[in-house]
Amino acid sequence: MMKIHVLIDEPEMYLNQTGNTVECTSDANPAVYQYEFEVDGKVVRTADAVYELKGTECVNITCFGTNKIGTGNASDIVCPLWNYKPQITSDPAPDSLQVGDNVTFTCLSDANPTSEIAWLRNNVTIIEMDDRFTRNDNTSILHIDGLTRDDHALYGCSSRNILKEILSDQIELNIECECLTVEWPTVYPEQTVETLSWKTRLVIVNVCVGMLIGAIVMCIGMFVYNRCYIRENTKTKKQDMYMNSIVNDSDKDHYDDLQNKLEMPAYHSVY
Template identity: 25%
Template sequence: MTAMAILDPPSRVSVLISGSGVIVEGDSVTLNCISDSNPPAEISWFKGKIKILQSGETYSITNIKSDASGDYRCSARNKHGSQTSAAVNVNIMYPPRNVSVSISPSGVIVEGDSVTLNCISDSNPPAEISWIKGGTIVGSGRIFSISKISSDDSGEYKCKSINEHGERYSDTVTLNVMSVRCFSPVSVGVAVGVALAVGVLLGGASGAFVMYICLTKRMNRRSAMKEISDPNEDTYTALELKSTTSDLYDTLTTVDRRPPEDS
């Protein structure tokens, strides 16, 4: 008596990853599609929702790259039906790369400002970050903040990114903290002259910026002093803007607060 073959569609379809443990960039990986069917099923492979051109029960990747990470599935089909496996995640580990430092805010940094350095790093698993000024470790964590920065904080900084697969340093960035040491001359006219000299010595926009801060501070102090001055005082000295857009003050004006007397 001849046994009758039982024909059925694919069932119990699953994916197995060859080997075990951590998959590191550069390894070779093999995926096997397991299927129970009669007749044997045709196998197709998918990464996410994208169908992979390769077919067959085995899907191999040699010298695997980090962009091969993702969810993989196989689909088994015969003339009696089809079934798709559950997704299996392939997670590729790799050492830090593309390490760099950004500074916020950008531009001129003046004593008293708050400055944040951000270490940008691509790695799997996420890297541990340390901060180095010169040859000394000064902090850890992806973000390094300095509040009320001083000229002592000037120098070269870089971050080190490390995980169990390797380490990498960023390029060096330079923090140049400008010291704003305002002056206390006998008169505002002398203050303006000294500020101009400071601007010339420091050069360009940076010098002008320091000069502006000094003049602004001095103007604010004079305004505060005027508010508590003798109410019977007849005149006071004010700084007058050179133009509506200028940061410089170039004239002294004497203002009489008394209304004109009737003639």
């Protein structure tokens, strides 16, 4: 029994080739020792059971296999499969846009079967879009109205069919804006405030502390002096009162007793 199936060579899928081959297989006994292909009525002999497809059109292929008993065949219509890397363009150029402008991205895809187009922003698929974002029916065009600074990003598209999903290159959307210029008020020389060095600040602090300590010591000294002065003055007044109370020598003994009570030296009258 003969079979035909398509082999997909994925590394070639991204190049400018289809990368598809047709393989003819058989489970005949004894084994097939010779294969031939007939492509759209033309016989093509190959060294093995593989035929490389050329072009992008579907072809009618018949595979013949011969063993010791005889020749068998199988036929099928084979269509090449491919999915080339999509190309993305921007109108206008992405580096000449300003806030409020509009931009249109176009994703050009060449694939068979036809691929589905998706849009990406900073490598993340755009699923939900606000009112400023619109796409056409087959999603190959993305239009953005009224650009803002938040729209600055890397934009790209992807092409996916039954073979694989392939990403395009990315376009960086640079958005310029008219920034407000802030002018600082003019500082005139007389308004300039010079900052004191730490050494100068330390000297000022030490002087202030010294003056404060001196004032405290002075207050304490004046307080002690006044207390002693009042005390001595009081004793002197008491002594004078008792001295004036002495009239004659007969009061001397009484006066001595009073002097002892006042802890003062005895007073001796000299007449």
